[in-house]
Amino acid sequence: MPGEARRVLGTTVDKTTKMTNKICVVVADDHHCVRAGVRYLLQNSPNIEIVGEAADTVGLAELLDTHACDIVISDIGMPGIDGASNSVSFLRRVLRGGPRPRVIVLTMIHHPHMLAGLLHIGVSGIVNKRDTATALIDAIEAVAAGRVHLSEQARIAIESAEPAPQLRAGVLSAREWEVFQLYVQGMAVNRIAARLQRSGKTISTQKRSAMRKLGLETDSELIDYAQQIGLA
Structure with missing residues (x-):
């Protein structure tokens, strides 16, 4: 794992101490x-x-190393640590670490299953850039209070799916996410099994579980979803 991501997962502890009662936010957008x-x-x-x-x-990794914050407001289409033009994998690692800030995604994307997938990985809020300016403030206040928040356009997009995704029905495990990423990068199940030193049956089960949690039924939908979030 690159050093920047590794630090975010908790090996660096000399963060600036939070000395305010305000909601402290970090903003990330290219x-x-x-x-x-x-x-x-x-x-x-x-x-x-x-x-x-x-x-x-x-x-963003450097900021999270040195600045205590309550909420990260982030786009998902900005350059990633691994060179890809997405930040989903990085945000997922942030959300898997602990203690961690809550994450609000600020985006133009309106693909329903992709938005639902962001909630599945632990994102607390989604604000569509087409919404009114006050939508972001509403999201910050709601997420700071411990609630999940969707702006109007994000909510409409998710509810438009047929069938509608079950929000937070299940968060992908670390192993499911690992299999998901390798599969959409073009690796066959048997190659993934050999690389991760697991059985082919286990890999197939984890792939099916990831698809179910993301509301995807076919491999073509899986690839389309991965393209939407910049993983393929």
């Missing part, structure tokens, strides 16, 4: 105009403070 817009939106919110900004997951 578009400067989006970060500036979020900064402008939140600057007059008395209970919210931006403690850092990043343009990619390398910068």
